[in-house]
Amino acid sequence: MADLGSGLVKRILVIGAAGMIGRKLVARLAAQGGAELIQHDVVPFEGASAVSDLSTPGEAEKLIAARPELIFHLAAVVSGEAEADFEKGYRVNLDGTRQLFEAIRLAGEGYRPKVVFTSSIAVFGAPFPDAIGDEFLNAPLTSYGTQKAIGELLLSDYSRRGFFDGIGIRLPTICVRPGKPNKAASGFFSGILREPLAGQEAVLPVPETVRHWFASPRAAIGFLLHAAALDTRRLGDRRNLSMPGLSATVGEQIEALRGVAGEKAARLIRREPDPAIMRIVEGWPRNFDARRALELGFRADASFDDIIRFHLEDEAQKKSASPLPARA
Amino acid sequence: MADLGSGLVKRILVIGAAGMIGRKLVARLAAQGGAELIQHDVVPFEGASAVSDLSTPGEAEKLIAARPELIFHLAAVVSGEAEADFEKGYRVNLDGTRQLFEAIRLAGEGYRPKVVFTSSIAVFGAPFPDAIGDEFLNAPLTSYGTQKAIGELLLSDYSRRGFFDGIGIRLPTICVRPGKPNKAASGFFSGILREPLAGQEAVLPVPETVRHWFASPRAAIGFLLHAAALDTRRLGDRRNLSMPGLSATVGEQIEALRGVAGEKAARLIRREPDPAIMRIVEGWPRNFDARRALELGFRADASFDDIIRFHLEDEAQKKSASPLPARA
Numbered sequence: 001m002a003d004l005g006s007g008l009v010k011r012i013l014v015i016g017a018a019g020m021i022g023r024k025l026v027a028r029l030a031a032q033g034g035a036e037l038i039q040h041d042v043v044p045f046e047g048a049s050a051v052s053d054l055s056t057p058g059e060a061e062k063l064i065a066a067r068p069e070l071i072f073h074l075a076a077v078v079s080g081e082a083e084a085d086f087e088k089g090y091r092v093n094l095d096g097t098r099q100l101f102e103a104i105r106l107a108g109e110g111y112r113p114k115v116v117f118t119s120s121i122a123v124f125g126a127p128f129p130d131a132i133g134d135e136f137l138n139a140p141l142t143s144y145g146t147q148k149a150i151g152e153l154l155l156s157d158y159s160r161r162g163f164f165d166g167i168g169i170r171l172p173t174i175c176v177r178p179g180k181p182n183k184a185a186s187g188f189f190s191g192i193l194r195e196p197l198a199g200q201e202a203v204l205p206v207p208e209t210v211r212h213w214f215a216s217p218r219a220a221i222g223f224l225l226h227a228a229a230l231d232t233r234r235l236g237d238r239r240n241l242s243m244p245g246l247s248a249t250v251g252e253q254i255e256a257l258r259g260v261a262g263e264k265a266a267r268l269i270r271r272e273p274d275p276a277i278m279r280i281v282e283g284w285p286r287n288f289d290a291r292r293a294l295e296l297g298f299r300a301d302a303s304f305d306d307i308i309r310f311h312l313e314d315e316a317q318k319k320s321a322s323p324l325p326a327r328a
Numbered sequence: 329m330a331d332l333g334s335g336l337v338k339r340i341l342v343i344g345a346a347g348m349i350g351r352k353l354v355a356r357l358a359a360q361g362g363a364e365l366i367q368h369d370v371v372p373f374e375g376a377s378a379v380s381d382l383s384t385p386g387e388a389e390k391l392i393a394a395r396p397e398l399i400f401h402l403a404a405v406v407s408g409e410a411e412a413d414f415e416k417g418y419r420v421n422l423d424g425t426r427q428l429f430e431a432i433r434l435a436g437e438g439y440r441p442k443v444v445f446t447s448s449i450a451v452f453g454a455p456f457p458d459a460i461g462d463e464f465l466n467a468p469l470t471s472y473g474t475q476k477a478i479g480e481l482l483l484s485d486y487s488r489r490g491f492f493d494g495i496g497i498r499l500p501t502i503c504v505r506p507g508k509p510n511k512a513a514s515g516f517f518s519g520i521l522r523e524p525l526a527g528q529e530a531v532l533p534v535p536e537t538v539r540h541w542f543a544s545p546r547a548a549i550g551f552l553l554h555a556a557a558l559d560t561r562r563l564g565d566r567r568n569l570s571m572p573g574l575s576a577t578v579g580e581q582i583e584a585l586r587g588v589a590g591e592k593a594a595r596l597i598r599r600e601p602d603p604a605i606m607r608i609v610e611g612w613p614r615n616f617d618a619r620r621a622l623e624l625g626f627r628a629d630a631s632f633d634d635i636i637r638f639h640l641e642d643e644a645q646k647k648s649a650s651p652l653p654a655r656a
Contacts, residue, residue, distance in 0.1 A: 086489065125565060135457075135465045139484070139566050146485040150478050156467070157474040161414065237453060238467050 013038040013068035015054060015100070016075030018045035020177060021118070024221050024314075025072060038068055041075065042092075055096035060103035067107070070228055071115045071164075073100060079122060080184055082144035093147035101154055105163040115155065116227045117168040119240060121213060121285050123149040131289040134242065141283050152240040159232070159239050167227045167235065169298075172215040172245030172288075175253075176311035185280045189214070192250070193257050193308060196268035205274035208251035211286040215245045216307045218314060219300060226298055234296060244290040244300035246307065256304035260312075341366040341396035343382060343428070344403030346373035348505060349446070352549050352642075353400060366396055369403065370420075383424035388431035395435070398556055399443045399492075401428060407450060408512055410472035421475035429482055433491040443483065444555045445496040447568060449541060449613050451477040459617040462570065469611050480568040487560070487567050495555045495563065497626075500543040500573030500616075503581075504639035513608045517542070520578070521585055521636060524596035533602035536579035539614040543573045544635045546642060547628060554626055562624060572618040572628035574635065584632035588640075 012029060016022045018041035026047065029037055038049045040063055045051075052059045054075055064071070075096065076082075082089025097117075104113060122145030123138040138149045152168045159166040176197075177190040188205055189212060195202035215223070223243050232239070248256075258266040290298070301307050340357060344350045346369035354375065357365055366377045368391055373379075380387045382403055392399070403424065404410075410417025425445075432441060450473030451466040466477045480496045487494040504525075505518040516533055517540060523530035543551070551571050560567070576584075586594040618626070629635050 129463075137463045137465055138481075140481070141488070141565055143485055143489070146481050149481050153466075153468070153474050153477050153481075157471055160469070161471070237469055 009035050009069045011036045011038060011066050011068040011070075013040065013063060013071045015040045015063065015071065015073045016118075017041050017048070018043050019074060020179065021171075021174070021217065021220055021224075022072075022074050024217055025074070025224055028221055028225070035070075036066075038063070038066065053092075053096075055091045055099060057099065060096075060099040061107075063100070064103055064107060064111075064113075067111055067113070069113050071100075071104075071113050072224060072228070073097065073115060073117045076118070076148075077144070078184065079120075079142055079144040082147060083142055086143060089143050089147060093144065094150055097147075097151045098154060101158050101163070105158065112162065113164050114228060114232075115159075115164045115166040116224055117151060117155050117166060118224075119148045119152050119168045119170045120145065121170050121172060121242065121288070123152065123170060124285050126283045128285055131247075131287045132242065132285055133289040134238075134292045156237065156239045160237055165232050166239050167230065167232055168240035169223050169227050169293075170240065170242045171220055171223065172213040172243060174217055174220055175214045175307060176216070178217070178311070178315050185277050186212075186284075188277070189250075189253070192269050193253060193311070196257060196265040197261055197308070197312065199268070201268050201270055203272045204250065204269050205272055205277040206250060206281055207273070207278075208254065209249055210278075210281055211247060211249045212281075213245045213247055213285055213288055214301070214304075214307065215243060216301050216310045218310045219245075223298055230296060241293045241296070241298070242288050242290045244293050244298055245288065246301050246304060247287040248304055253304055256308055259305055260308045337363050337397045339364045339366060339394050339396040339398075341368065341391060341399045343368045343391065343399065343401045344446075345369050345376070346371050347402060348507065349499075349502070349545065349548055349552075350400075350402050352545055353402070353552055356549055356553070363398075364394075366391070366394065381420075381424075383419045383427060385427065388424075388427040389435075391428070392431055392435060392439075392441075395439055395441070397441050399428075399432075399441050400552060400556070401425065401443060401445045404446070404476075405472070406512065407448075407470055407472040410475065411470055414471060417471050417475060421472065422478055425475075425479045426482060429486050429491070433486065440490065441492050442556060442560075443487075443492045443494040444552055445479060445483050445494060446552075447476045447480050447496045447498045448473065449498050449500060449570065449616070451480065451498060452613050454611045456613055459575075459615045460570065460613055461617045462566075462620045484565065484567045488565055493560050494567050495558065495560055496568035497551050497555050497621075498568065498570045499548055499551070500541040500571060502545055502548055503542045503635060504544070506545070506639070506643050513605050514540075514612075516605070517578075517581070520597050521581060521639070524585060524593040525589055525636070525640065527596070529596050529598055531600045532578065532597050533600055533605040534578060534609055535601070535606075536582065537577055538606075538609055539575060539577045540609075541573045541575055541613055541616055542629070542632075542635065543571060544629050544638045546638045547573075551626055558624060569621045569624070569626070570616050570618045572621050572626055573616065574629050574632060575615040576632055581632055584636055588633055588636045 012035045017039035040050045077092045125139045125141035140146045155166040176193045191202045345367035368378045405420045453467045453469035468474045483494040504521045519530045
């Protein structure tokens with residue numbers, strides 16, 4: 001067990017530290033203090049301890065040279081890119097993960113770190129039950145989901161064999177994702193909140209009846225820290241967990257936006273139906289029964305109002321340009 | 329669709345042709361005629377077209393050089409060995425499979441063979457429902473099961489991307505397995521029938537109440553041929569199927585033995601409880617709801633009497649030493 005407060009964790013390795021979740025996690029760990037942070041990503045970034053491609057032979061060995069007691073493995077080629085570039089997706093998401101796991105196994109000398117792996121609800125593929133439970137088949141419909149499902153299987157087997165102490169957490173779609181709009185098919189779920197909150201227009205490509213599964217960045221960081229501190233003996237041999245989230249329709253998202261930021265903000269959403277995006281979104285999970293994670297103490301956001309307020313609070317610190325005040 | 333009777337399949341590659349299932353499949357394909365057989369295994373055997381380690385870079389490319397329209401991938405390091413030798417299991421069962429799939433992908437020029445992959449009920453791990461359905465989680469409890477589950481995920485993704493036309497079939501425990509007793513923990517399920525049928529004593533290490541999931545070698549060959557001929561458009565994106573089998577207790581096995589070969593044969597079973605084997609067997613699946621495979625036309629054995637009679641018929645041809653006549 002990696003008790004972050006106990007002083008037993010002297011070094012923490014964050015792989016994928018330059019990503020949105022990585023940066024927020026590092027900020028939180030740095031604020032807590034008490035452990036040396038080793039920050040890694042494939043792109044150069046402020047605070048980097050190492051910049052390299054995890055899938056290049058030998059790189060994983062270097063990253064664990066200081067024998068970090070706790071490792072967060074967040075690095076991945078995202079869904080759209082893994083679909084567009086088959087070889088890159090398998091190289092980074094499968095081979096990179098396997099090389100990290102192999103480096104730990106081969107380190108020997110009793111080295112047995114805690115490994116927190118971010119998986120995804122993309123390990124599931126339609127058709128779904130009304131709420132996806134903890135025993136539902138992993139039948140991904142993307143190469144990204146396939147690579148994450150394989151990472152989960154490896155994590156379980158390496159943990160069962162005693163090579164490390166792993167836990168995989170399947171994150172809901174993160175909302176509100178800060179920063180610029182991106183071209184991910186899921187981008188509009190954040191865009192229809194983030195842009196109007198900043199006084200900008202946003203495009204909604206699907207009907208308001210579309211339902212999806214969400215967590216705020218703040219909840220996601222909470223999942224990671226809770227996973228790191230969790231006694232994995234409570235998991236048994238099933239080391240991968242669907243995280244609790246908030247199941248909401250686009251209409252409910254907009255209602256929350258209206259409640260927090262007023263009708264003027266809601267009017268900035270422009271409906272532009274896009275059949276291509278609708279087809280992709282139809283294959284995505286809508287709702288989960290995350291009973292196991294809840295029993296293990298993982299906590300979802302309480303409401304979409306909270307998700308929007310957390311966004312305003314967390315992002316307002318960084319840029320004062322936000323035209324709307326945060327309500328606590 | 330690989331219609332074996334249509335003449336469209338000119339070459340058939342069997343990987344793992346020296347194994348028990350491989351030999352029976354090759355014999356059946358040879359009897360059907362009409363296609364050139366390319367037989368491969370890692371050990372030398374009579375009739376071999378090629379002997380090599382599939383996981384050695386470059387070997388998979390050589391195997392598909394003649395562009396077989398149909399490939400049976402049966403090769404695997406078995407459960408016990410994959411557990412005892414971690415690196416060998418991953419090298420052969422994961423890397424070997426992936427290199428075959430990659431060789432096909434990279435062949436290009438419109439090459440898109442049908443690939444029939446033998447998976448295993450070891451992709452499932454306890455705790456189980458009463459009958460394991462088609463949407464139950466793959467949570468293996470062995471490295472072998474992990475490697476088969478990863479093979480299934482790769483098969484689905486490569487098929488979805490159009491690199492080949494794959495189907496994975498999860499075989500029940502094969503019974504009666506011909507030949508000498510082996511040291512597999514599951515060996516007694518065949519041993520308690522095969523040895524008494526040959527007038528020999530057999531050891532039963534578990535109580536008669538133990539329930540398991542069985543198919544005869546003849547049923548298994550039937551699954552492979554049906555999978556090869558199946559129009560995979562009927563599968564959608566879920567390319568892996570639990571095969572139908574016979575759920576039976578050890579007591580029911582013995583009752584069938586008594587019915588076919590008499591009380592004298594049944595008395596050759598010596599009870600020698602083995603807590604170590606019992607612990608392993610407790611983690612194994614007992615029963616399935618193989619609705620999907622049944623709807624797709626896969627057929628299980630009708631009874632354990634049949635399983636025993638098939639054994640006597642099929643093995644009597646090879647050695648006249650069998651003291652008990654086959655009943656048709």
